[in-house]
Amino acid sequence: MQFQIECNSLKNNQMCLICEQLFQAREARLIVCSEKGDGYGDVCPECIGRGAHWIKTQLQQFSSKFSA
Template sequence: MKFQIECNTDKINKICLICQQNFQTHEARLIVCNDQGEGYGDICYKCIANGGSWVQSQLQQFSHQLLALK
């Protein structure tokens, strides 16, 4: 998985990939992508605030769930 950071001029409502809560984007968005650059979803600011190690462990769980669906 990769992270993509995008500048954002519009306030967009999204659902966090990790906590599944609705949030409104601000000046930047953090998007989780696969190795081909296809987006899985955004991560909210509350989850980002938990730190890189926490986000990584949550995304590893998400990755395992994706593999189980294949």
């Protein structure tokens, strides 16, 4: 489980992996991905604003689901 920052060219609505809100993707996206680089999903600016430590805590509940 790691984070990846990507530049976004599309102005799509994305669903936040953590709070499941739809949000408009900004120029810089924060994407959660596996060690192999498979993307799981985006994190919204609101959740990003809570800090990396908080995000990691939230994602711990996802990791068992993804690695199953």
